[in-house]
Amino acid sequence: MSRIIAVANQKGGVGKTTTSVNLSASLSLSGSKVLLIDLDPQGNATMGSGVNKNDLEASIYDWLVDGVALSGVVHRCQAGYEVLPGNADLTAAELELLRQDRREQRLKDRLSPDLDQFDYVIIDCPPSLNILTLNALIAADGVLIPMQCEYYALEGLTALLETIEGVRERGNPDLAIEGLLRTMYDPRNSLTRDVSRQLIQYFGDKVFRTVIPRNVRLAEAPSHGLPAVLYDRHSRGAVAYMALAGEIRRKHGAT
Amino acid sequence: MSRIIAVANQKGGVGKTTTSVNLSASLSLSGSKVLLIDLDPQGNATMGSGVNKNDLEASIYDWLVDGVALSGVVHRCQAGYEVLPGNADLTAAELELLRQDRREQRLKDRLSPDLDQFDYVIIDCPPSLNILTLNALIAADGVLIPMQCEYYALEGLTALLETIEGVRERGNPDLAIEGLLRTMYDPRNSLTRDVSRQLIQYFGDKVFRTVIPRNVRLAEAPSHGLPAVLYDRHSRGAVAYMALAGEIRRKHGAT
Numbered sequence: 001m002s003r004i005i006a007v008a009n010q011k012g013g014v015g016k017t018t019t020s021v022n023l024s025a026s027l028s029l030s031g032s033k034v035l036l037i038d039l040d041p042q043g044n045a046t047m048g049s050g051v052n053k054n055d056l057e058a059s060i061y062d063w064l065v066d067g068v069a070l071s072g073v074v075h076r077c078q079a080g081y082e083v084l085p086g087n088a089d090l091t092a093a094e095l096e097l098l099r100q101d102r103r104e105q106r107l108k109d110r111l112s113p114d115l116d117q118f119d120y121v122i123i124d125c126p127p128s129l130n131i132l133t134l135n136a137l138i139a140a141d142g143v144l145i146p147m148q149c150e151y152y153a154l155e156g157l158t159a160l161l162e163t164i165e166g167v168r169e170r171g172n173p174d175l176a177i178e179g180l181l182r183t184m185y186d187p188r189n190s191l192t193r194d195v196s197r198q199l200i201q202y203f204g205d206k207v208f209r210t211v212i213p214r215n216v217r218l219a220e221a222p223s224h225g226l227p228a229v230l231y232d233r234h235s236r237g238a239v240a241y242m243a244l245a246g247e248i249r250r251k252h253g254a255t
Numbered sequence: 256m257s258r259i260i261a262v263a264n265q266k267g268g269v270g271k272t273t274t275s276v277n278l279s280a281s282l283s284l285s286g287s288k289v290l291l292i293d294l295d296p297q298g299n300a301t302m303g304s305g306v307n308k309n310d311l312e313a314s315i316y317d318w319l320v321d322g323v324a325l326s327g328v329v330h331r332c333q334a335g336y337e338v339l340p341g342n343a344d345l346t347a348a349e350l351e352l353l354r355q356d357r358r359e360q361r362l363k364d365r366l367s368p369d370l371d372q373f374d375y376v377i378i379d380c381p382p383s384l385n386i387l388t389l390n391a392l393i394a395a396d397g398v399l400i401p402m403q404c405e406y407y408a409l410e411g412l413t414a415l416l417e418t419i420e421g422v423r424e425r426g427n428p429d430l431a432i433e434g435l436l437r438t439m440y441d442p443r444n445s446l447t448r449d450v451s452r453q454l455i456q457y458f459g460d461k462v463f464r465t466v467i468p469r470n471v472r473l474a475e476a477p478s479h480g481l482p483a484v485l486y487d488r489h490s491r492g493a494v495a496y497m498a499l500a501g502e503i504r505r506k507h508g509a510t
């Protein structure tokens with residue numbers, strides 16, 4: 001049974017891509033078959049996985065809009081997971097989807113024939129609650145919410161939770177919250193500790209025990225086209241993402 | 256003569272809102288008449304200016320789409336600038352604009368009757384190259400590009416510069432680059448220094464001399480509904496934004 005996890009938060013720069021790439025790599029290195037879908041026109045998860053978004057024969061646009069087979073678009077990455085690469089063509093896909101019927105279900109429909117090949121499908125979402133993110137939420141079993149422990153990120157949670165509630169009513173009643181992941185966590189910073197305390201107060205065990213520290217190796221790894229778990233596997237950032245993968249596998253019975 | 260500055264970068268979390276709010280406050284405290292426009296459905300610039308986005312009688316939607324007069328929507332803030340508040344209704348405005356004819360010119364058209372009341376109009380853009388950001392670029396005299404000195408932000412510059420070039424061809428030939436602003440700058444971090452060197456190499460004097468340091472007071476101020484230049488005017492973050500306001504005023508002859 002495969003599990004589809006959307007990594008989403010409309011607040012920008014909270015660690016969606018860093019989480020998607022390093023979680024995919026960590027799950028893959030511990031034996032799971034993983035597909036990483038880059039649903040952001042910025043194409044960061046693609047570049048961060050070592051695939052050049054500007055030099056693709058086929059991209060997620062061809063698969064999502066034109067119906068090209070998955071096997072004709074994916075790239076296998078050094079850490080062993082497959083990536084469905086994205087680039088600026090996704091902006092055109094957004095406008096194209098707005099014109100169609102079942103426009104929110106498109107990703108779910110396109111995924112179903114290939115789903116049984118993977119244990120996990122990880123979807124990196126853009127910083128917006130647009131039709132692309134809605135497609136990810138309709139297709140997903142769970143939503144992983146990366147959270148910088150700062151005011152604007154906390155303030156934006158309400159809108160995200162309302163959108164998730166709306167998706168449950170409109171097409172995906174079983175959409176669960178996989179968890180809230182504290183990222184770029186700096187324990188010396190009282191604002192960070194304060195927001196973290198509020199998260200645990202409101203969300204309890206929906207907050208992952210694993211906390212991702214601020215660690216420069218996580219920011220350096222993408223320029224080498226590698227996840228941190230390969231670029232510097234003993235770094236605090238890499239170790240934290242391996243721990244996150246373990247926490248997720250235990251939740252769903254390791255696959 | 257008023258100057259319209261769009262603060263834009265599709266990369267999320269690079270400091271667009273923090274720059275918009277603190278630059279508006281700094282220009283206002285040094286005597287300029289300033290309008291801050293919140294064009295992001297997240298409504299962060301609105302909250303960061305002390306206006307409750309969830310309790311508005313009228314928002315930017317009413318002004319932009321329904322043609323309500325500016326004086327009926329703006330709020331005067333403690334630092335003296337006016338804010339045109341935004342909230343999630345902007346997502347509906349986006350879909351509404353896509354249906355209209357002069358859809359990219361709407362903001363420019365709506366601004367022109369009130370422009371002579373202000374020395375500066377600062378537009379906080381969402382983390383996307385969508386119809387809202389396009390409206391800001393069509394209306395603007397200059398684009399201020401906040402830049403975190405990290406790989407994904409550097410990598411995303413090409414797409415942003417191509418969009419700016421497209422806007423010059425399609426409707427705003429005089430659109431200038433106000434400057435690239437290095438934000439959350441940590442000089443101890445070799446990745447930051449490295450990316451900063453590349454920015455100066457490619458963009459020369461288009462890179463602002465003023466550098467905004469990473470400073471926790473900038474992240475704390477929004478939870479008090481205040482710009483940092485009021486919350487803690489002697490902090491390194493506040494001083495840097497006052498210096499940026501000075502650099503911009505000198506460029507255009509202080510107004």
Ligand SMILES: Nc1ncnc2c1ncn2[C@@H]1O[C@H](COP(=O)(O)OP(=O)(O)OP(=O)(O)O)[C@@H](O)[C@H]1O
Pocket residue numbers: 011012013014015016017018019040044125126127183184185212213214215216218219220222237265266267268382405406407408
């Ligand atoms: N734990 C961390 N420690 C240090 N740097 C980090 C960490 N996580 C992410 N970063 C860096 O912070 C920046 C933002 O992270 P990232 O791009 O993953 O966020 P995002 O939510 O995907 O952004 P966007 O909203 O643009 O999609 C990147 O430059 C990344 O390399």
Ligand SMILES: Nc1ncnc2c1ncn2[C@@H]1O[C@H](COP(=O)(O)OP(=O)(O)OP(=O)(O)O)[C@@H](O)[C@H]1O
Pocket residue numbers: 010011012013127150151152153266267268269270271272273274295299380381382438439440467468469470471473474475477492
């Ligand atoms: N110089 C700085 N030092 C420390 N923290 C900062 C600094 N600038 C911004 N921040 C914090 O970093 C986070 C991101 O900044 P901000 O929200 O202004 O970026 P943005 O580009 O507007 O994000 P979005 O893409 O979501 O609109 C916020 O929590 C903010 O408080």
Ligand SMILES: [Mg+2]
Pocket residue numbers: 016017018040044124125
């Ligand atoms: Mg991202």
Ligand SMILES: [Mg+2]
Pocket residue numbers: 271272273295299380
């Ligand atoms: Mg912002």
